[in-house]
Amino acid sequence: MSAFMSLLVCAYGLLIFTFYFVVKGIRPDCPAGANLGSHVQTLISGFRNNLSHIPGPWYSRFTSLVNHYHRIVGDELQWFHGLHQRYGPLVRPEPYVVATADPGHWEQVHRSRGIFMKIEFPLIVPEKFLFTLTDPHEHRIRRRLLARGLTLDTLRRNWEPAIRAKVELAVRCIKGEATSGVANVSRWWYIMASDVISLLSFGESFDMLEKADLKENDEFLTALQFVGFSMALQWLFPGPVLRLLKLVLPFQTVHDIINASNLVFARGSIAIRNLRAVNSEKPNLFSDMLAEADKAGEGGEKSKLTDETVRSEVAEFLVAGADTTAVMLTYIVWEVLRQPSLRSRLEAEVAALPPDFNDTDLLALPLLNGVIAESLRLHSTGSSPASRVVVQDGVTFNSLPIPAGTQVQTFTYSMARDNALFPDGERFDETRFDDEKQMPDLQRRIAANFGSGSRSCVGVALARMELRLTTALFFREMRGARLGPGMTDDMMEMRLRCFIYPKGGKCDVTLVDKMVQ
Ligand code: HEM
Numbered sequence: 001m002s003a004f005m006s007l008l009v010c011a012y013g014l015l016i017f018t019f020y021f022v023v024k025g026i027r028p029d030c031p032a033g034a035n036l037g038s039h040v041q042t043l044i045s046g047f048r049n050n051l052s053h054i055p056g057p058w059y060s061r062f063t064s065l066v067n068h069y070h071r072i073v074g075d076e077l078q079w080f081h082g083l084h085q086r087y088g089p090l091v092r093p094e095p096y097v098v099a100t101a102d103p104g105h106w107e108q109v110h111r112s113r114g115i116f117m118k119i120e121f122p123l124i125v126p127e128k129f130l131f132t133l134t135d136p137h138e139h140r141i142r143r144r145l146l147a148r149g150l151t152l153d154t155l156r157r158n159w160e161p162a163i164r165a166k167v168e169l170a171v172r173c174i175k176g177e178a179t180s181g182v183a184n185v186s187r188w189w190y191i192m193a194s195d196v197i198s199l200l201s202f203g204e205s206f207d208m209l210e211k212a213d214l215k216e217n218d219e220f221l222t223a224l225q226f227v228g229f230s231m232a233l234q235w236l237f238p239g240p241v242l243r244l245l246k247l248v249l250p251f252q253t254v255h256d257i258i259n260a261s262n263l264v265f266a267r268g269s270i271a272i273r274n275l276r277a278v279n280s281e282k283p284n285l286f287s288d289m290l291a292e293a294d295k296a297g298e299g300g301e302k303s304k305l306t307d308e309t310v311r312s313e314v315a316e317f318l319v320a321g322a323d324t325t326a327v328m329l330t331y332i333v334w335e336v337l338r339q340p341s342l343r344s345r346l347e348a349e350v351a352a353l354p355p356d357f358n359d360t361d362l363l364a365l366p367l368l369n370g371v372i373a374e375s376l377r378l379h380s381t382g383s384s385p386a387s388r389v390v391v392q393d394g395v396t397f398n399s400l401p402i403p404a405g406t407q408v409q410t411f412t413y414s415m416a417r418d419n420a421l422f423p424d425g426e427r428f429d430e431t432r433f434d435d436e437k438q439m440p441d442l443q444r445r446i447a448a449n450f451g452s453g454s455r456s457c458v459g460v461a462l463a464r465m466e467l468r469l470t471t472a473l474f475f476r477e478m479r480g481a482r483l484g485p486g487m488t489d490d491m492m493e494m495r496l497r498c499f500i501y502p503k504g505g506k507c508d509v510t511l512v513d514k515m516v517q
Helices: 003-023 036-048 063-072 074-085 102-111 136-150 152-180 185-202 211-217 219-236 239-248 254-276 285-295 301-302 307-335 340-351 368-378 442-448 460-477
Strands: 092-093 097-100 117-119 183-186 386-390 396-397 401-402 409-410 496-498 499-502 508-510
Touching: 003 460, 063 092, 063 496, 074 092, 074 097, 074 496, 097 102, 097 442, 102 117, 102 386, 102 409, 102 442, 136 285, 136 301, 136 396, 152 183, 152 185, 152 285, 152 460, 152 508, 183 185, 185 219, 185 254, 185 285, 185 307, 185 460, 211 307, 219 239, 219 254, 219 307, 239 254, 254 307, 285 307, 307 368, 307 442, 307 499, 340 368, 340 460, 368 442, 386 396
Parallel strands: 097 409
Antiparallel strands: 092 097, 117 386, 183 508, 386 409, 396 401, 496 499
């Protein structure tokens, strides 16, 4: 890289870093736009910090900078895990934050009503979407409506063949590349998961898998890749700062990132058209939701699905449903391919399926389901810290008072590695869930890593179906596949920046013998 480019990259990093700390306050209730005063105030009040009785590093009484540093470099998961290993299940990583890796607390935080509230997010799209709704009543109504289209039954009835077709195409593309070289499965799973969630949300396919080679020219695919990051930026920085960033950093990528959520939001009109068309030939998830509401005799729900709601939820589904599923699939493939005997057994299990197998058949396969369950436990894309704010009069954890206003973060990454809950917790053991029925419910839910209580993952049935179909089709079609040359365990270390992703950013696989080191 030229000296000029290095300078530009440094300046960009410095700008982001400065804005992050100066513009964004650090209190959980501190909106974007709060100023440096919040940091200074926290520094001074560190001596009287009302969480000083919670174990944690000395600096966390005074500043959030260390946590923010780890957030920026991407190793927040490992940093949090290290804190829990050193200080125990209850830790203070920042002046106003308590992190817990205690399963009992996890249950309490996510299941008790009215004590822990979702953190307020600034309005990124014109209407709040499910994930950002904080009012429990509003959330309940919206959730009931959306969940109707996302049950396993509805998905199997209306979408399974279409999802399977996308998966088959992705596996064909991977096979095509891997036969003569290497295929980066991470990239293909991302395009496939984006195609699936777009098809379901809009009611028509943008055929991104077909256009994958032209990806640089595809405005929408680019926007999809950036939409999560774009939303995170809008959460961190107020509009004028983003406009200034666009002005001082006139690079196409910067513009693409900042504009991504607007572009995706604008495309929501396609979903609305297909939903509102009389006898639409292109129904989408929202049509399913209304049809299911009609069947349940709750046709009045129609009025709650306004155009703005549909646009916001489409944007949310695209963010929540693509990266999470794609990265999860990448870890499943990696875990199996790095263990040749496991790979052979799984290949044999899925090879024995009839050609016209369906998702119901897959539920009966012990090894396939064991591999998916164990991959979710160790590498779930849902294992980033989940935040809530304590309201009312506060709570008590392990006899330690946690005052109202504190942000509590539950951390399943550490729980899933806790030897007391999962013996030899760091080891991948595909038989761990063989006797799942004997396993306590709490343990099973922690391992599944789709959240808990009323705010758990509303897309869990879709995600699980995609994981089953894709894993089965991949190991049926790609018999003998191995990890590509140069793939190391270090490259697959989990990183967190908005979303969880492998540190190396890719997972190459190959079917060519001589390429394997
Ligand atoms: C392997 C894939 C996935 C994983 C690991 C995952 C994980 C999670 C987790 C842990 C939560 C709870 C977060 C919290 O407590 O704050 C969540 C919420 C959510 N997920 Fe997923 N998810 C996945 C796939 C999907 C898909 C495919 C969709 C799209 C339909 C989706 C939509 C959502 C939404 C809308 C919420 C917010 C629910 C609410 O607040 O009521 N997720 N997800």
